Amino acid sequence: MLAKHLNPNIFNKDVEQQPIRQGFGEGLLIAGRHNENVVALCADLTDSSKISLFKEEFPKRYFEMGIGEQNMASVASGMAAMGKIPFIASYAMFSPGRNWEQIRTTIAYNNVPVKIGGSHAGVSVGPDGGTHQAVEDIALMRVIPRMVVISPCDALEAKKATIAAALTDSPTYIRLAREKTPIITTADSPFEIGKAYVLWSNLNGKLDVKNEIASKKISLIATGALVHKALQAAKELEIENVLCEVINVPTIKPLDEKTILESVTKTELVITIEEHQVVGGLGGAIAELLSEKLPTKIIRIGVQNVFGQSGTPEELIEHYGMGVESIKKAAREI
């Protein structure tokens, strides 16, 4: 069943929606109020990245870089070397896409607390098309030593993650999405960097269906806005005699191995769900963990070695096989 701290309207058609990037903007504003060393930089996308909220309240601590993401990353590194906690923001395709080496060398290798907000991640960017749909960013950041990688499931979690990121000394990537997506969590939902959360479990529930031979138990391990699809699928799979545990993994690095292994020990089947290439992201991370510590049958749902294209977010999520029906299909097949 649903974890108690979640939004009770989660399965309603008119569930509240907000863009995940909005939570980043609000969280940054709060972080800025708490700590005057928090500064913000943007590459000509203040409103898109919602860094505009911080800019309005703290104009002196906001720095406009123009359209230069490589410079932005290294300027932030220099600021951090002087004791600041810089947040940089752009579209994920350009930061951390275009400025990967600057992030790797001047931020992570230098070990300075720069926080990178990458907005418009995933195919759900929609009509802008494949050039603007970052589906490689988690992999790019996860491979860098020291880099913490956070992919919040909704605006509220993004807000908590942003506030939490400002309190650490680690270089951190926070992945954000453009479109409004359902609010899954509440103010009471726990969030800690490095922790995964079981949002749904009916593993101990009694089966309604008589044919118990067909039953199976699956860990649905998801990140980002697709956590909502995973929850929807878990609910619908119940009547098909498939029992699920849905785990939200907001921190992809460091991975909460304990929570994941505990769940997989019970289910012995895994489906990962992410709006990202299945290589190098959440699916890759889970496959690496399980193959070393608990070899388990796994299906990775995500973008399968192709680029995005124009369309509505829903069309694209369906087309690339990341919707509720795709998750259910995988659950039947695994």
Next chain:
Amino acid sequence: MISVELQELLTEKAEKVRESIIEMLVAAGSGHTAGPLGMADVFTAFYFYLLKHDPLNSKWEERDRLVLSNGHICPVLYSTLAHAGYFPVSELLTLRKFGSRLQGHPHREFAPFVETSSGPLGSGLSQAVGMALVDRLDARAGKFGAPSEMSGKYVYCFVGDGELDEGQNWEAIMLAAKEKLGNLILIVDRNNIQIDGFTEDIMPLESLSKKFEAFNWKVFEVNGHDFDDIITNVTTAKATFNKPSVIIAHTIPGKGVHEFEFKPYWHGTPPNKEQGEMALKELRSLGGKVKGEHE
């Protein structure tokens, strides 16, 4: 004009810095020769006169920041730091060896006395701009006393000329001008060579001074082997409050060892034992009195 005493002190120090560069490169068996020798006089002028720093307290908050962007010339940085008293000169012979603080390219975690890790070209100036922006932000906020535009410290960034091929530099150059960073001074090692040959053949930079002027920087051109010229112009640059300054330091790659001078070959090649002995002999016979091309 700088005093005769200062001139003599710097001349003597620059000779020691050059000798150590040769010795450490021979011991390492790899590394860059031309750039470090060419910049020995500029580094000496900074660490023995211009720079506000404390070798016994490398994290002193009030220190000037010196960002070496072209990390591959770190033998000159390490050598100057050692002779300035940051660490024993004998440690220079560990350059590029396993476990050494003196990594092949500077790494802040191994060597806490360097300001930034560097090596991949083109990102040092951006970091220096970030430092200068914060320095001014803090000065305006009154962190160092009464609110002011200048904290009294300066951020210096050293880049190679070939490095200016990297587009990121020009992003940083535009930002520094937009922000009117009078506390930022860029030193370009204008030695005209890069790995594959002469800069004007690989990717022409001229007219470099006009480029910087067009980007709204204050431009100074100096003989990078003339202490008086270096010190006089950097001092003037420090007094330029409303825009960033660039010192285009005309240097001779490999300066001080005739065999190494002006040859792109020596960009990334270290001297072997015999070449090292020859170089040391020549340096010592000059007694530090190397001649600049403008003399």
